[in-house]
Amino acid sequence: MEILLFWLGRIGDFVVASPVFEALKRRYPGARLTLVSWPGACPLAELDPHLREVWKIHPWSAFWRNLPLLWMLITRRFHLAADLNPSYSRSSAFLTALCRARQKISFKKKLSSLLCSESVDFDAEKDHMMRRYAALCRRLGAEFEFRQRVYLRRRHEAAAESVLSAGALAPDGIRVAVHPGNFKKYDNRWPERKFVELTRRLLDIPKVQVFYLAGPGEEAQVLAMLQELPPAVRFLPPMPLAVTAALLKKMRLFIGHPTSTMHLACAVGTPTLTLISRYNYHCWRPLEPGHHWAVSEQWDSCRDIPVDAAWMKLREALSVAG
Secondary structure (H helix, E strand, C coil): CEEEEEECCCHHHHHHHCHHHHHHHHHCCCCEEEEEECHHHHHHHCCCCCCCEEEECCCHHHHHHHHHHHHHHHHCEEEEEEECCCCCCHHHHHHHHHCEEEEEEEECCCCHHHHCCEEECCCCCCCCHHHHHHHHHHHCCCCCCCCCCCCCCHHHHHHHHHHHHCCCCCCCCEEEEECCCCCCCCCCCCCHHHHHHHHHHHHCCCCEEEEEECCCCCHHHHHHHHCCCCCCCEEECCCCHHHHHHHHHCCCEEEECCCHHHHHHHHCCCCEEEEECHHHHHHHCCCCCCCEEEECCCCCCCCCCCHHHHHHHHHHHHHHHC
């Protein structure tokens, strides 16, 4: 059986969708799963044992780079094609229309009734993203497990250990990772001054070791924040996704926003404290046990969360994490 999957989204969104692959493989044990994705998520997709093939879709400004992909879609026959993007995407609509599949399924959105044989409805402001994927899997007779996944190799674990061993760390230290980004999203980002204040309080806890992470292009902003903190706070520059996940696996707690870093922490089993708007709480918070939130009063921003409220949740998270 040949199954074709389209996922054209952000890295964190891909991690949220990761249980779909295992669910389909359990439902159809002999199936060959082929994924089409933007390049950003491909390093993680290529590590997933449930995916047989991973195809990158490049920006359409370099159309010729997609010719092998387009040829594959029009020459191969699939039993099932699933568009996993909950929101309308011209690219995923085009690829869904182009591919040759006996059954096509997507979420209910623009053009879905024309392109697909069936679609799954959802409430865009209330239904959690993982519950949307669970509904799609149920439609296909597959059992969805509410647990995000990434698959690491020994080389990723070794690289993470090498990064940590570069500093003088107490073996019994309480390691806490902090990612104050995504700096491109103002409303979904807690103010830097509040992160600094929360970190100062955190450093008063005995044995705590704090690591500030920066995503690609965020180095300057994070280093500027570290100028206001003691030198004991370590800076971790951007690293490959799997190495970042391996680093997060070695932490007692992750503090940040609902970004790809948070989803990676969830996927490797590290407890999280997320500073989150009400919308993101409804649709993107971790559903696995062991996670904590400081939730804003605002629907689409987390900036109003007081430091005292975050501190209370942080102490609770550390006590539970042990």
